[in-house]
Amino acid sequence: MVTLEQKEEFNKIFKELGKSLDITEVQHNAAVTSYEFVGEWLAQEGSSLSPYEPEIVPQGSFMLGTMTKPIHEEDELDIDLVCQLKGKVATWTQYDLKKQIGDRLKDHGMLKRLLDEEGRRCWTLKYADSAKFHLDILPSIISENYKVLLERSFSVKDVLDTQALAIRITDKETDNYYRETNSGLWLKSNPLGYGAWFKQRASLDINKAMSLREAVQPVPAYEKEKLPLQVVVQILKRHRDLMYNGDCDKPISIIITTLAALAYQKQTNVAAATLEVVQRMASFIEDRYDLVRKRYVKWIANPINPEENFADKWPDEPQKEKNFYNWLERIQQDVLRSLNQHGLYRIQESLSAPFGNREVSKAFEELAIKARVAREEGHRRMAAGTGILGSVGTKVANHNFHGRE
Numbered sequence: 001m002v003t004l005e006q007k008e009e010f011n012k013i014f015k016e017l018g019k020s021l022d023i024t025e026v027q028h029n030a031a032v033t034s035y036e037f038v039g040e041w042l043a044q045e046g047s048s049l050s051p052y053e054p055e056i057v058p059q060g061s062f063m064l065g066t067m068t069k070p071i072h073e074e075d076e077l078d079i080d081l082v083c084q085l086k087g088k089v090a091t092w093t094q095y096d097l098k099k100q101i102g103d104r105l106k107d108h109g110m111l112k113r114l115l116d117e118e119g120r121r122c123w124t125l126k127y128a129d130s131a132k133f134h135l136d137i138l139p140s141i142i143s144e145n146y147k148v149l150l151e152r153s154f155s156v157k158d159v160l161d162t163q164a165l166a167i168r169i170t171d172k173e174t175d176n177y178y179r180e181t182n183s184g185l186w187l188k189s190n191p192l193g194y195g196a197w198f199k200q201r202a203s204l205d206i207n208k209a210m211s212l213r214e215a216v217q218p219v220p221a222y223e224k225e226k227l228p229l230q231v232v233v234q235i236l237k238r239h240r241d242l243m244y245n246g247d248c249d250k251p252i253s254i255i256i257t258t259l260a261a262l263a264y265q266k267q268t269n270v271a272a273a274t275l276e277v278v279q280r281m282a283s284f285i286e287d288r289y290d291l292v293r294k295r296y297v298k299w300i301a302n303p304i305n306p307e308e309n310f311a312d313k314w315p316d317e318p319q320k321e322k323n324f325y326n327w328l329e330r331i332q333q334d335v336l337r338s339l340n341q342h343g344l345y346r347i348q349e350s351l352s353a354p355f356g357n358r359e360v361s362k363a364f365e366e367l368a369i370k371a372r373v374a375r376e377e378g379h380r381r382m383a384a385g386t387g388i389l390g391s392v393g394t395k396v397a398n399h400n401f402h403g404r405e
Helices: 004-021 025-043 060-064 094-106 109-114 146-153 191-202 208-215 228-243 253-263 270-284 318-339 344-355 357-376
Strands: 055-058 077-086 123-126 133-142 167-169 187-189 286-290 295-299 305-309
Touching (some): 004 344, 025 077, 025 094, 025 133, 060 191, 094 123, 191 253, 253 270, 318 344
Antiparallel strands (some): 055 077, 167 187
């Protein structure tokens, strides 16, 4: 039977593991500085884009606070961004909008050098090797009164209108990419709506409306202390990365993040939350009848657009579905195995293979430092079972230089 003391000590281990997986404040600030500069250049007076007040805002894991360091130190961070314009020239198609943004980037010597090949939806700026990140910038159109709609979406506590946050984006693979000038008929996306939904699921704050409004600001604050759900998602993504390193059929982050958020039940203990999340995730995968394929398919609904299936590639690429369920089974086993270990060495050893030796070692080093501080301050206790020195458990006396307690 796991005691309350053991649960609290495992909570410390998993929280510290999350910190070791997280990007640093220096990396966060470098990315913000870079994309703010890009936004200022696009919006500069005299630019063909300036009448439409372009603004760069984060999306994806950078906005959600769930980014993780790459497995290999030499790999780059992928920062996902949206370039929002309030309207456009009436005759511009998706192609024209994307080209206008690309041309403006090319007008700046440094940004032109950083510009990578044009992607399906985004322009990518690859920074120097020393920076170790690149920016993916998605062109989009928002309504003239978008800021009003944004504010209104959070005006009533516990009532979140995510549909008002939808935007229209460019996508080279759509049929109307070169011909449709009505942006209302372009592909719709809602990164801010999803971000607000995720933060609502993660929030432990009774003043939810205020905290959600802050969660989708253009410059998110660096969070030294993550919410439990954010840490859980980071841990899950790292396990996925190690299990399927380089495999294009690995479970995608949006599926992991969505299912984890649905399975999360406001636990404050990260270890307990991780175990319960991985045990409940599969229950949120539906079987829906596909009228085109004339059979049932797996359906992971976009929480702010239930008609969008995040698992839409599974029917045609069955290896993706197989890999997801294999991963889910493996992480359930690995988390449960770790939580059943006794003694620091065995706990650390059980976590190293599934979550990374470098990050796990760093987490335990930080725990050791904190235990030493607690010992020196006379607050050291030992938790039965784990053998971890911390703030709970049986008090352990300090030793002085004379060898007496």
